[in-house]
Amino acid sequence: MAKRSPPGPLEYLRRWQMQAWLAAVGVFLYAPLIALMAFSFNDSRRNIVWKGFTLKYYDKAFNDSSLIEAFANSLTIAALCTVLSVALGAMIALVLWRFRFPGKTVLDGALALPIVVPEICMGVAMLVFFAKVMPWPVGLPWPLNLGAITIAHVSFSFPFVAVVVRARMASFNREMEEAARDLGAGEWRTIKDVILPHMAPSLVAGSLLAFTLSLDDFVITFFTAGPDTVTFPVKVYSMVRFSVTPEVNAASTILIVLTVILTAVALKLQGDPAATAGHGGEKA
Amino acid sequence: MEQSWKQAKSVFAAALSAPLAWLVLFFLIPMAIVWAYSFGHNEGLTQIAITGTFKNYARAIEPLYLKIFLKSAGAAGITTFLCLVIGFPVALAITFASPKAKAWLLLLIMLPFWTNLLIRTYALIAVLRNEGYINKGLEAVWNLAAKVMPLQPFQPLEMMHTNFAVVVGLVYVHLPFMVLPLYSALDRLDKSLLEASLDLGAGHLRTLFKVVVPLALPGIASGVLITFIPALGAYLTPDLLGGPDSQMIANVIERQFKRANDWPFGAALSFLLMYLTFVAIAVQALLSRGKKTGEAV
Numbered sequence: 126m127a128k129r130s131p132p133g134p135l136e137y138l139r140r141w142q143m144q145a146w147l148a149a150v151g152v153f154l155y156a157p158l159i160a161l162m163a164f165s166f167n168d169s170r171r172n173i174v175w176k177g178f179t180l181k182y183y184d185k186a187f188n189d190s191s192l193i194e195a196f197a198n199s200l201t202i203a204a205l206c207t208v209l210s211v212a213l214g215a216m217i218a219l220v221l222w223r224f225r226f227p228g229k230t231v232l233d234g235a236l237a238l239p240i241v242v243p244e245i246c247m248g249v250a251m252l253v254f255f256a257k258v259m260p261w262p263v264g265l266p267w268p269l270n271l272g273a274i275t276i277a278h279v280s281f282s283f284p285f286v287a288v289v290v291r292a293r294m295a296s297f298n299r300e301m302e303e304a305a306r307d308l309g310a311g312e313w314r315t316i317k318d319v320i321l322p323h324m325a326p327s328l329v330a331g332s333l334l335a336f337t338l339s340l341d342d343f344v345i346t347f348f349t350a351g352p353d354t355v356t357f358p359v360k361v362y363s364m365v366r367f368s369v370t371p372e373v374n375a376a377s378t379i380l381i382v383l384t385v386i387l388t389a390v391a392l393k394l395q396g397d398p399a400a401t402a403g404h405g406g407e408k409a
Numbered sequence: 410m411e412q413s414w415k416q417a418k419s420v421f422a423a424a425l426s427a428p429l430a431w432l433v434l435f436f437l438i439p440m441a442i443v444w445a446y447s448f449g450h451n452e453g454l455t456q457i458a459i460t461g462t463f464k465n466y467a468r469a470i471e472p473l474y475l476k477i478f479l480k481s482a483g484a485a486g487i488t489t490f491l492c493l494v495i496g497f498p499v500a501l502a503i504t505f506a507s508p509k510a511k512a513w514l515l516l517l518i519m520l521p522f523w524t525n526l527l528i529r530t531y532a533l534i535a536v537l538r539n540e541g542y543i544n545k546g547l548e549a550v551w552n553l554a555a556k557v558m559p560l561q562p563f564q565p566l567e568m569m570h571t572n573f574a575v576v577v578g579l580v581y582v583h584l585p586f587m588v589l590p591l592y593s594a595l596d597r598l599d600k601s602l603l604e605a606s607l608d609l610g611a612g613h614l615r616t617l618f619k620v621v622v623p624l625a626l627p628g629i630a631s632g633v634l635i636t637f638i639p640a641l642g643a644y645l646t647p648d649l650l651g652g653p654d655s656q657m658i659a660n661v662i663e664r665q666f667k668r669a670n671d672w673p674f675g676a677a678l679s680f681l682l683m684y685l686t687f688v689a690i691a692v693q694a695l696l697s698r699g700k701k702t703g704e705a706v
Contacts, residue, residue, distance in 0.1 A: 135603060138506045146498050147514075153495075154521050154584065157532035160542060164535070174545075217428035224421055226414035232429070239436055243642025243686060245659040246443070246679045247436075249666050253446065253676075254439035280435045283428065312420050341525045344644050348666070358527045365531050365649065369538065377528040388523045392516065 162381065165374035182375040192376060195360035201268050202356060203339040206278040210335040211328055213279065214286025219320070221287070222294040239281045240288070248348035251277045255349060263351065270354050277349045278339040285338060286331035293327030294320075326394065333391040337384065446676035457672055465677035474661065474678070481657040482685075484572070484647075485640035488579040492587035492636050493629070495580070500591035501621075504598075515592070522585035530649050533581055537574050537650070539565040570652030578646040583639065587632045594628015595621070627697045634693045638686050658682055 137143045165183070169176035186192055221233065239247065251273075255261050261273040297320070305315045343358040350359050357380065364373045414421040447466070449459035468474070503514045521529060536542050544565040551563040568574050598621065606616040622629070644659035651657070658678065665675025 135505050135600060135607075138502050138510060143498060143502050147502055150495060150499055150584075151517065153581070154517075157536045157581075158521065158524065158529065161528070161532040161535060213428040213431055216424040217432075220421065220425045220428075223412055224414040224417075225411040226421070235432060235437065238440075239432075241638065241686060241690060242440070243638065243659070243679075243682055245642050245644050245662050246440070246683050248644075249662060249675060249679050250436075250439035250443045252666055253442050253672065254435070258438070258442065276435050279431065283431070287428075312417055316420070337523055341523075343525075343527050358525060361527055361531070362645075365527070365534070369531075369535050373531060377525075377531060380528060381524055384523050384525065385520065388520060 158381065161374050162378045165371060165378045167371065170371065182371040183379075185372050186375040186379070189372070191355070192357075192360060192372075195355045195357045196376075196379075198271060198354060199340055199357035202271050202275050202278060203336045205268070205271070205275045206282055206339040207332045207335045209275070209279045210282040210286050211332045213283040214331055214335075215290050215324060215328060217283070218287040218290035218294060219316075219324075222291055222297075236284050236287060239284045244344040247277075247281060248345045251280075251345060252348040261351075263353070270351075273351075274346055274349045274354060274356065277345050278342060281342070281345065282335040282338045285334055289331040289334060290324060290327045293324060293330075297323050329394050330391060333387055333394075337387055340380075340384070443676045444680055446673050447680045449673045449676075451671065451673060454670075465674045466681070468674060469677050469681055477656065477658055477661055478681070480655075481641055481659075484576060484579065484655075484657060485637050485643075487576055488583060488640045489587070489633050489636045491576070491580045492584050493591075493633065496584055496587040496591055496632070500588050500595050503588075503592050504595040505600075518585050518588050526582060526645055529582060530578055530645055533574075533578050534569065534649065537568040537577070539567065539569065541568075543568070569650065570655075572651070572655045574650040575647050575655045575657075578650040579640050579643060582643075582646060583636045586636045586639065590628055590632040590635055591625070594625045594631075597628075598624055630693050630696055634689055638689060641685065642682055 138147075166178050166180070167175055168179035168181070217236065221229070221236075255273045261270075264270070265272070301319055301323075302315055305319045310318065341358070343362060346356050346359055347362070350356060355363075357376075361373060361376060364370065364376075445459050446457055448461050448463070449457045450462060450464065452458045469478075499514075499518070503511055503518075506514055534541070538544075547566065548563045551560065554560060555563075568577075602620055602624070603616055606620045607613070611619065641657075642659050643657060644663060647655055647657040647660055648663075651660075659682075662675050662678045662682070665671045665678065669675075
């Protein structure tokens with residue numbers, strides 16, 4: 126390593142042109158986010174010239190009850206959505222992995238729909254559904270008032286979980302299942318003791334995916350949210366429309382940090398970031 | 410080998426019923442209702458009569474809305490092209506990086522992708538607006554230059570609320586969508602083919618266009634699709650970064666449902682967007698199938 130050899134023919138990463146390109150892309154992707162986070166600590170409302178370090182906008186954000194309520198709503202919805210999505214996603218992944226049945230191709234296609242359909246189309250479908258078919262009662266106690274948003278989130282999250290779980294089950298050795306049966310385990314026992322342990326890592330990955338998808342969603346929530354069920358992104362949206370203020374920077378920084386932590390945990394659990402590269406690649 | 414469902418009916422039924430019911434009730438039925446509405450018209454203030462009319466679709470392809478559709482497709486097309494040009498070298502660099510560097514580079518690409526879309530758009534507003542970082546930076550340089558030579562007072566570049574801002578925003582948001590499928594396609598390439606091409610005297614650019622691109626074509630096609638579809642239906646970016654004349658199709662749909670209260674027309678627009686999505690997917694599927702059978706022969 127001490128002596129640097131000239132880059133080999135395929136070591137593109139060691140060419141300066143490539144390094145410059147990567148650096149430029151890195152600046153493009155990260156500079157706005159880093160500026161956003163840095164200026165949340167800036168002691169000036171103008172948000173453009175550095176005037177000194179302060180935490181007062183975090184203090185303000187934490188004392189803004191509507192912001193806190195929106196944040197709590199978002200976390201609650203994300204938690205509920207995660208539980209439901211993982212259960213539903215794992216079940217349907219198990220069915221599609223294990224069985225041959227008439228209509229399988231159709232089911233497979235239908236399950237891919239929530240992933241590929243443009244968000245706006247799904248948003249308006251949810252708006253219509255909760256306005257005309259199943260009006261969600263107003264004034265329910267928390268957290269029941271979040272039901273409509275949670276349902277919408279589960280609808281677009283659980284197919285993603287199913288994709289992750291199915292990818293994992295592809296590496297399952299079916300002989301293990303047969304062995305369990307041979308040794309006298311019943312259906313449910315086999316699922317519990319043989320299949321579920323193999324599935325476990327993908328359940329963790331899937332739950333983190335569902336949690337992030339739910340926490341991030343703006344468009345579909347925007348169409349399902351009522352005046353008393355504001356989520357964090359919807360709240361930030363109304364603040365952003367108004368103007369660029371340090372409070373929004375502070376609130377955004379908190380969410381970015383939370384996302385980074387969740388991503389780090391997900392990658393740690395999955396071991397290899399390349400393994401997650403393909404997942405969730407279809408949805409904003 | 411997969412088991413026939415008849416061999417374990419109770420497990421099959423138990424595992425299938427809940428997700429299937431959810432999918433039908435909370436996804437397919439809502440979509441079907443919107444689809445039905447697209448053939449209806451408003452009756453009174455709240456009632457919608459489904460009459461099987463094609464009036465909404467006819468209105469959707471009137472010049473005014475057709476222009477917005479074309480404009481959305483244009484913006485999504487430019488975005489996809491820029492993402493491909495910017496993202497291809499990145500994917501190439503990741504492919505040929507050492508395993509450790511590869512993991513880090515992938516993480517760097519994925520991290521913004523996991524960050525909230527709204528926050529990323531907001532971060533861009535702070536960069537692009539008249540009092541934003543770019544204009545303040547330019548102003549500082551301008552004022553320095555003004556000390557040496559006489560110059561007009563600084564005029565900020567108007568970037569916010571323009572089509573330029575929308576495209577920048579779309580590229581910013583969708584770049585990871587392009588890089589990840591490109592990377593997974595390039596990673597599967599047989600590297601000895603590249604070495605052979607370089608050995609036999611082709612330059613890097615020639616190798617790229619004659620060997621890498623043709624081999625990675627299915628991956629490029631899926632990257633293009635995965636970028637184009639969400640960019641076409643983008644709502645937030647044109648809403649926050651665009652001006653009155655950079656509205657995209659999703660903004661028009663939103664207006665029909667939330668402000669104009671013309672649900673049947675909004676439904677027709679939203680299903681036209683769906684049809685376009687399906688056409689794009691079908692074209693991509695055909696292309697990749699054609700490619701596969703071509704290889705088999």
